[in-house]
Amino acid sequence: MVQPEQIKQWIEAGLDGARVTVVGDGHHFEAVIVSPAFDDKSMVQQHQLVYQVLGEKMKEEIHALSMRTLTPEQAAQQGE
Amino acid sequence: MSVQDRIKEQIVSEKIMLYMKGTPQFPQCGFSGKTVQILQACGARFGAVDVLADPEIRQGIKDYSNWPTIPQLYINGEFIGGCDIITELYQKGELQKMVMAAQG
Numbered sequence: 725m726v727q728p729e730q731i732k733q734w735i736e737a738g739l740d741g742a743r744v745t746v747v748g749d750g751h752h753f754e755a756v757i758v759s760p761a762f763d764d765k766s767m768v769q770q771h772q773l774v775y776q777v778l779g780e781k782m783k784e785e786i787h788a789l790s791m792r793t794l795t796p797e798q799a800a801q802q803g804e
Numbered sequence: 805m806s807v808q809d810r811i812k813e814q815i816v817s818e819k820i821m822l823y824m825k826g827t828p829q830f831p832q833c834g835f836s837g838k839t840v841q842i843l844q845a846c847g848a849r850f851g852a853v854d855v856l857a858d859p860e861i862r863q864g865i866k867d868y869s870n871w872p873t874i875p876q877l878y879i880n881g882e883f884i885g886g887c888d889i890i891t892e893l894y895q896k897g898e899l900q901k902m903v904m905a906a907q908g
Contacts (some may be wrong), residue, residue: 771885772870791888
């Protein structure tokens, strides 16, 4: 079963300068992802970036992933 | 007609179109159910496509939007997002405006 820590590592490895927190029970996961790669991108484009990094894993290992994507600036404003 | 052509026609057949698992009355997935509830809370009149009823559409819509998950919401043919984005737009009050603008 996939652990939240594993998903955190996958995303951080694929996304420049990402800070990631993931919680989950092995089936459903929730991630908060902060990365400068999200600057000047729409929410759809930000989520697409994360999906791209996870690639085939989204089809197999990860059943359900909720995510919130933030630029470093947004994260600073929201205290994340 | 190819799947992609079918999808292009289908997407614009309703101003607000939701691709989901199950139906608005009987959603088969928590994320689809939540998205339906949010749309209803916005007073949206929307069409829905049950991807579980059509495996070709289920894969085809993912290819169309370059988005690996269901549900997917389209307004006036434009891809708006999945459950997380819909939730966030709703919390910011933006989805309500988009729905109103689409419905005139």
